[in-house]
Structures are given as C-alpha cells and as structure tokens.
Amino acid sequence: xxxxxxxxxxxxxxxxxxxxxxxxxxxxxxxxxxxxxxxxxxxxxxxxxxxxxxxxxxxxxxxxxxxxxxxxxxxxxxxxxxxxxxxxxxxxxxxxxxxxxxxxxxxxxxxxxxxxxxxxxxxxxxxxxxxxxxxxxxxxxxxxxxxxxxxxxxxxxxxxxxxxxxxxxxxxxxxxxxxx
Numbered sequence: 001x002x003x004x005x006x007x008x009x010x011x012x013x014x015x016x017x018x019x020x021x022x023x024x025x026x027x028x029x030x031x032x033x034x035x036x037x038x039x040x041x042x043x044x045x046x047x048x049x050x051x052x053x054x055x056x057x058x059x060x061x062x063x064x065x066x067x068x069x070x071x072x073x074x075x076x077x078x079x080x081x082x083x084x085x086x087x088x089x090x091x092x093x094x095x096x097x098x099x100x101x102x103x104x105x106x107x108x109x110x111x112x113x114x115x116x117x118x119x120x121x122x123x124x125x126x127x128x129x130x131x132x133x134x135x136x137x138x139x140x141x142x143x144x145x146x147x148x149x150x151x152x153x154x155x156x157x158x159x160x161x162x163x164x165x166x167x168x169x170x171x172x173x174x175x176x177x178x179x180x
Contacts, residue, residue, distance in 0.1 A: 003051055005031045009059040012067070021075040028067075028078050031059055038087070045098075047091060047122040048134040054142045057087045061146055081153035085162070088146045091139060092166050095120030095173075119172035130177070137177065140170055 008030040015023040038056055046052035064080040066072070099121035121128065122136055129135030147154075147166055154163045 003037055003055075005034050005037060005056050005059045008034065009062055012063060016067070016076055024076055025078075028063065031063065032080070032083055038090075042090065042094065045123060047094065047139055048124050048129070049138040049142060050133045052124075053087065053091055053094075054139045057084065057091065057142050057146060060084045060087060061142065061149060064149060081150050084146050084150055085153060085157075085159065088143060088150075088166065089162055091143060092120065092162075092169050095122055095139070096165070096169055098122060118169065119176050120169050130180070136173060140173060143170060 008027045011027040012024055012031070015021075015027065038053065041047070041052045041056065047054055049055045049058055060080055060083055063078065064084055067076055067078045068080060069077075096118045099118040102121055103118075120136060120139065122139060123129070124134040130137055132138035132141070143166060147163075147170075151163075154160075
C-alpha cells in the first residue's frame, strides 16, 4: 500500500472493527480523493507496488474486496470500481507510453495507430525492474487482480477498448518476461 493512502486503508479497517461508520467513510473518501499522492507518483515515474501507483491501486483493490461484497454490513458498503478502473487505465497507458518512449521513438510514427501494441515498461531507480515490489511483475499482478475483480464494470460501461488494451499489454509483457 502506498504512503498515506495505505494508512487511510488501515484506518478504514480500524473503524470498521470499531463499528464507526462516520470515521470509516471519512477515510474511504481520503483514500479516493488523495489524488495529490497519485499525481506526484505519476510525475516522478513511481509505478511500483511499494510506494507508487500500483501500491495505490492495491489499496483500492483491498478496500473493494473487503467492503464491496454482500457480506459487508450496509452502512460499510462502498463502490470503488470506477476509481479502480481509472487507476488501472493510468498504469497501462503510462506503461505503454514509457515503452514507446524508450524503444519505439523512430518507429512509432511509421506504425498505424490501430496496431500500436506495446508491452508495459516501468523504471524504478532509473532502471527497468522485474521483481514484485518495484518491478513489472508486481504491477502486472495488481493489474490482473484489478481486471479480474472489475470485469463486469468494464463490460457494463462498454470499456472494451480499455479491456483490450489491458489484456494486450499484459500478454505482451508476460510473453517478454517468459523469454528472460
């Protein structure tokens, strides 16, 4: 979980346990609306789980899984799919964009727009990381988890283009990882 949104996520659990719905919803709103941390992470190219965009997505997914279910008492139910999908889109589009900038500068103009299928690419500490905490494997794990949990939302809201982009970029990334 990423910085303060991670703290707010833990506060949600704490106030759920205390049965304090007012404080619970206060911290849910803080997680959702703490966009300054998300913008900062994007500006600094911090996408990893440990303290980046994927960590923020993980916080949202944790809350979604825990509090967007039929087993959750009514006053604690939250709907987070819109926010989860928004962050997934940021992760995928920036990952593709980073790959394009790094490897495809000259070729990019010659490739038709509808065939620009690139794998995801993220850097941490000025290098491409593979591992779970800072690297592409952890980011893909969180993306796949988000995709699995939000397929109905993607379908219901006719977000086929985003769905296909996530699947295509993830497929290409996994194919690349397997070759290492």
